[in-house]
Amino acid sequence: MTTTMLKQRSLLGLKELSKEEIQSILDRAAFWEANPNKVEPVQQGKFVANMFFENSTRTRFSFEVAEKRLGTEVLNFSAAVSSVQKGESIYDTVRTLESMGIDAGVIRLKPIGVLAEIATQIKVPLINAGDGNNEHPTQALLDLYTMRKQFGELRGLTVTIIGDVMHSRVARSNFYALQKFGVNLRFCAPQNMRAADLDVSYISIEEALQSDVIMMLRVQLERHENGMIKSAEDYREQYGLTMERAKQIAPHAIIMHPAPINRNVEIDDELVEHPQSRIFTQMQNGVPIRMAVIERALG
Structure with a gap:
């Protein structure tokens, strides 16, 4: 060949x-x-x-x-x-x-x-x-496919990726792919989980909720030991998609997550199979x- x-x-x-x-x-x-x-x-x-x-x-x-x-x-x-x-x-x-x-x-x-x-x-x-x-190219491809199926086209969508961007291959593949389609891509992450190699703007969790697609990243709990996050509870409080926060999401918006999921850390248990969740659809x-x-x- x-x-x-x-x-x-x-x-x-x-x-x-x-x-x-x-x-x-x-x-x-x-x-x-x-x-x-x-x-x-x-x-x-x-x-x-x-x-x-x-x-x-x-x-x-x-x-x-x-x-x-x-x-x-x-x-x-x-x-x-x-x-x-x-x-x-x-x-x-x-x-x-x-x-x-x-x-x-x-x-x-x-x-x-x-x-x-x-x-x-x-x-x-x-x-x-x-x-x-x-x-992680096939993960990002299935993410794009899920969004395209939901909204008809990708151009003009506002997508926010929330969580440990620094260590996320999913965030990087989505970053490279989504910008080719005219998506308004934003990131939301704690200061010590931001990626220096990606030229992106970071927004608050409140702003992140005003998106067409809210993509949560897995919290790598093994990073607790090196003090990257204080505790799972603390992370949920600051950056988790809680039931309370989900009330602010637009009715047309969808929730995504590459899985595996830490339930009640980056996303509340009840939201994993919420009508607006596309987590199992992604799989x-x-x-x-x-x-x-x-x-x-x-x-």
Whole structure:
């Protein structure tokens, strides 16, 4: 496969992707969502490896369902039970699977920059399922798809992302993608959770509630230990989407969250399945989005 073709079929991030390419993935996802057949074996005989060097439940299952619906042979690899424990490098693992004849790889890893480097050394298309706090492109694509389904189009929407922006790959992928569509994108975060690398404006939680889309980010509770947040209760009080705050949301607005959710921390329990919440709809939309992305990778 030529370098150009590899680049066109891989999905390492949305920063580099044009608006047209994003649009075509969303359109193809709509095709798959409308398809009544649970399995449409258009990619039969192709092998896809899910290489997860970082824990994941939803993303991994979502990719696996998407792959199986397309009729591919799925290889699941989890670092926790592999040679990576014995010190085999990420590159060696990917290279090993490539040499066994996989047609594409879905990869999630913690270290930033490693995926981009591996992609230049591997001859099969790679799909980024989340790398460090860099990007999570399929999550942002399903977010865009959810918004587009709700509002018809993205241009002119006011979207506010609330929470730990500094450590969020979801926030970054959404930042890169949404601005290509003429969205009024704003951020709301505690001072010590703002991202220095993103040129964005921050607003108060009160202002954030006056948006068409309110996207809550997961509070990484493991950051308690290093004092980034005082306590889960304190965070909820300052930045959580509480029942009280939800009363200020416009009737047409929607609530989103990439999950997993810390109920009663960044969002109150009763709001997770509130009529204005699209959290489980997002998860549902993840399958057709990933079908479109895998199909693109396999050509």
